[in-house]
Amino acid sequence: MYKKIILLVWFWLGCNSMGFSQNEQGLVFTLNDCIGIAINNNLGLKSSRLNAKTSKINYKQSRLDILPNLNANYNLGINNGRSIDPFTNNYINQELTFSNAELTLNTTVFNGFRMLDGQKVTENVLN
Numbered sequence: 516m517y518k519k520i521i522l523l524v525w526f527w528l529g530c531n532s533m534g535f536s537q538n539e540q541g542l543v544f545t546l547n548d549c550i551g552i553a554i555n556n557n558l559g560l561k562s563s564r565l566n567a568k569t570s571k572i573n574y575k576q577s578r579l580d581i582l583p584n585l586n587a588n589y590n591l592g593i594n595n596g597r598s599i600d601p602f603t604n605n606y607i608n609q610e611l612t613f614s615n616a617e618l619t620l621n622t623t624v625f626n627g628f629r630m631l632d633g634q635k636v637t638e639n640v641l642n
Contacts, residue, residue: 570641577634583622590615 544552554560594611623630 570637574634574637574641577630577637581623581630581634583620586617586619586621588615588617 591614592612594613595608596611597606597608599605600607
């Protein structure tokens, strides 16, 4: 008897919950709407679009890898310190300002045409 009551309650809850799964606004979808929603939510199509974008980015990166790399850096600092004067043997409080400047240019002279071959491969993948 107890099992029948539980089964009846589960059946009643299942029937009531089916009514809530319907669209409350009462929208009717046409075939074109359904196809548009399916195309927009298609994971295979989204994946292929992302792969195409990735191929374009890789092609652009392979072209830019051939260019030289230029870096510039500048540092400025101040040190406050206390030291002993070797001539008078007294403590001296002094401030020291320093600066460093750096400019580097890196370029690949020859690497067995790997960059050009990589550029051709990514161009073929893109096409």
